[in-house]
Amino acid sequence: xxxxxxxxxxxxxxxxxxxxxxxxxxxxxxxxxxxxxxxxxxxxxxxxxxxxxxxxxxxxxxxxxxxxxxxxxxxxxxxxxxxxxxxxxxxxxxxxxxxxxxxxxxxxxxxxxxxxxxxxxxxxxxxxxxxxxxxxxxxxxxxxxxxxxxxxxxxxxxxxxxxxxxxxxxxxxxxxxxxxxxxxxxxxxxxxxxxxxxxxxxxxxxxxxxxxxxxxxxxxxxxxxxxxxxxxxxxxxxxxxxxxxxxxxxxxxxxxxxxxxxxxxxxxxxxxxxxxxxxxxxxxxxxxxxxxxxxxxxxxxxxxxxxxxxxxxxxxxxxxxxxxxxxxxxxxxxxxxxxxxxxxxxxxxxxxxxxxxxxxxxxxxxxxxxxxxxxxxxxxxxxxxxxxxxxxxxxxxxxxxxxxxxxxxxxxxxxxxxxxxxxxxxxxxxxxxxxxxxxxxxxxxxxxxxxxxxxxxxxxxxxxxxxxxxxxxxxxxxxxxxxxxxxxxxxxxxxxxxxxxxxxxxxxxxxxxxxxxxxxxxxxxxxxxxxxxxxxxxxxxxxxxxxxxxxxxxxxxxxxxxxxxxxxxxxxxxxxxxxxxxxxxxxxxxxxxxxxxxxxxx
Numbered sequence: 001x002x003x004x005x006x007x008x009x010x011x012x013x014x015x016x017x018x019x020x021x022x023x024x025x026x027x028x029x030x031x032x033x034x035x036x037x038x039x040x041x042x043x044x045x046x047x048x049x050x051x052x053x054x055x056x057x058x059x060x061x062x063x064x065x066x067x068x069x070x071x072x073x074x075x076x077x078x079x080x081x082x083x084x085x086x087x088x089x090x091x092x093x094x095x096x097x098x099x100x101x102x103x104x105x106x107x108x109x110x111x112x113x114x115x116x117x118x119x120x121x122x123x124x125x126x127x128x129x130x131x132x133x134x135x136x137x138x139x140x141x142x143x144x145x146x147x148x149x150x151x152x153x154x155x156x157x158x159x160x161x162x163x164x165x166x167x168x169x170x171x172x173x174x175x176x177x178x179x180x181x182x183x184x185x186x187x188x189x190x191x192x193x194x195x196x197x198x199x200x201x202x203x204x205x206x207x208x209x210x211x212x213x214x215x216x217x218x219x220x221x222x223x224x225x226x227x228x229x230x231x232x233x234x235x236x237x238x239x240x241x242x243x244x245x246x247x248x249x250x251x252x253x254x255x256x257x258x259x260x261x262x263x264x265x266x267x268x269x270x271x272x273x274x275x276x277x278x279x280x281x282x283x284x285x286x287x288x289x290x291x292x293x294x295x296x297x298x299x300x301x302x303x304x305x306x307x308x309x310x311x312x313x314x315x316x317x318x319x320x321x322x323x324x325x326x327x328x329x330x331x332x333x334x335x336x337x338x339x340x341x342x343x344x345x346x347x348x349x350x351x352x353x354x355x356x357x358x359x360x361x362x363x364x365x366x367x368x369x370x371x372x373x374x375x376x377x378x379x380x381x382x383x384x385x386x387x388x389x390x391x392x393x394x395x396x397x398x399x400x401x402x403x404x405x406x407x408x409x410x411x412x413x414x415x416x417x418x419x420x421x422x423x424x425x426x427x428x429x430x431x432x433x434x435x436x437x438x439x440x441x442x443x444x445x446x447x448x449x450x451x452x453x454x455x456x457x458x459x460x461x462x463x464x465x466x467x468x469x470x471x472x473x474x475x476x477x478x479x480x481x482x483x484x485x486x487x488x489x490x491x492x493x494x495x496x497x498x499x500x501x502x503x504x505x506x507x508x509x510x511x512x513x514x515x516x517x518x519x520x521x522x523x524x525x526x527x528x529x530x531x532x533x534x535x536x537x538x539x540x541x542x543x544x545x546x547x548x549x550x551x552x553x554x555x556x557x558x559x560x561x562x563x564x565x566x567x568x569x570x571x572x573x574x575x576x577x578x579x580x581x582x583x584x585x586x587x588x589x590x591x592x593x594x595x596x597x598x599x600x601x602x
Contacts, residue, residue: 326575
């Protein structure tokens with residue numbers, strides 16, 4: 001089976017962003033997480049305006065969707081589809097790099113009565129893109145659930161359910177004529193669960209198999225080592241059966257649940273970690289499938305967040321890579337998988353004191369770590385940064401994490417006679433101010449709109465002789481940092497290990513309505529170190545429209561350098577970073593440690 005379509009040079013991993021969360025993060029927080037994890041491809045299940053605005057000028061490539069409930073209107077009216085494209089594509093492109101439109105999702109299997117209008121909707125949306133001269137840049141397709149392919153156990157015998165040929169044939173003809181791709185929702189987890197033991201778990205999880213355990217297609221003698229490859233190849237054969245040979249496949253949904261009850265015993269954290277790690281490596285190594293070596297199969301993981309509001313069994317709520325607050329769920333092992341998830345979540349594991357552990361055993365473990373374990377426990381002394389909170393759980397957690405890192409973060413070093421455990425949950429809540437000192441997650445960011453990020457909160461006694469203000473530099477580990485340009489105070493302040501940020505809660509001012517929000521600004525203490533916060537420079541006129549009071553504006557204008565036209569505004573805050581729950585998008589930075597700051601220099 002020879003393929004002559006253009007091979008994608010660089011396969012990629014994307015993520016789906018579902019919104020069935022009781023505490024859905026703000027779009028700027030979602031984008032901050034995507035940036036931090038270097039996720040460059042996303043699929044939205046709608047065309048949410050807030051997300052499309054937040055994704056603008058980020059370099060992240062976006063698939064948008066027409067939900068199933070909007071399919072009928074767009075499939076029956078060319079003008080409805082044209083209006084949809086105008087509002088959701090033309091209004092945002094090219095600032096937001098929209099690459100494709102998903103027309104519905106699994107329509108044939110979930111809304112079979114809507115099948116007849118599916119192809120019309122696809123064609124109407126494409127016609128609107130042609131009218132806007134965007135059809136070469138933005139592809140149109142519709143995700144199919146892999147169950148529409150029958151007899152896929154032997155890939156070479158696979159074919160589409162013939163009852164859907166009246167829809168599939170014109171749809172495939174459209175995809176081939178426009179150079180689009182077949183979108184496939186494929187879940188090896190369900191294939192395994194429903195196979196009654198015919199599919200081994202290791203075969204579903206991409207685990208290494210001996211040659212005698214590989215699946216062999218008796219027609220082609222091709223060996224398959226995992227369900228993913230076999231299903232992709234089965235899809236190609238099913239298209240061949242209908243005489244379509246030049247349509248590439250992109251897997252739009254794929255993943256493994258991390259939790260369920262006793263009815264689904266293989267929906268476990270360990271299996272989710274294994275599957276997602278192996279999937280990412282498999283896609284990024286560019287080998288393709290056994291039947292099509294070198295033909296990339298880009299894949300979108302289902303999904304970014306756990307969706308606790310999803311109906312159905314527990315497993316339906318637990319497919320995410322991250323919790324809503326940005327804490328990683330999966331401990332991914334991604335060495336050699338390229339830049340994706342560059343801060344490999346293996347590096348975001350912690351050895352912490354177990355909740356409810358015996359206090360005497362914890363104290364004994366703490367004494368050992370600070371003694372024979374050779375952990376530097378001097379920060380735990382009274383008056384030092386990690387003394388508070390003064391309890392054995394916090395102190396032991398500090399010592400355990402430090403020892404765990406010193407010993408290379410291997411699982412066998414985190415036990416301490418049963419009072420410690422490895423977790424992916426950031427221990428900042430237990431450690432409070434001490435969290436900065438125990439190697440909490442640090443994301444490496446790049447420039448955005450010419451403004452440096454990875455901003456560092458300065459020491460209170462940072463002073464220089466430069467009349468332009470004190471130099472507040474980035475971290476000392478070689479990563480790029482920002483530099484606040486502040487007006488120098490004449491009084492040297494004692495170093496408390498914190499920096500005091502004065503910000504105007506401009507968005508709250510606006511939301512609460514004019515003068516009802518009377519605070520001029522709020523003082524916020526953040527531990528000294530990398531803020532993991534993006535600031536953008538905005539003009540005074542724009543900030544005043546957000547709610548900046550005129551007296552605060554005059555203070556900033558008077559203190560700023562001659563010709564200065566604006567102030568710094570928080571654009572995004574990395575979830576679980578030092579500034580999380582302290583700074584918010586829309587906050588206007590007035591000063592640091594009592595000194596007015598008006599710009600970044602670098």
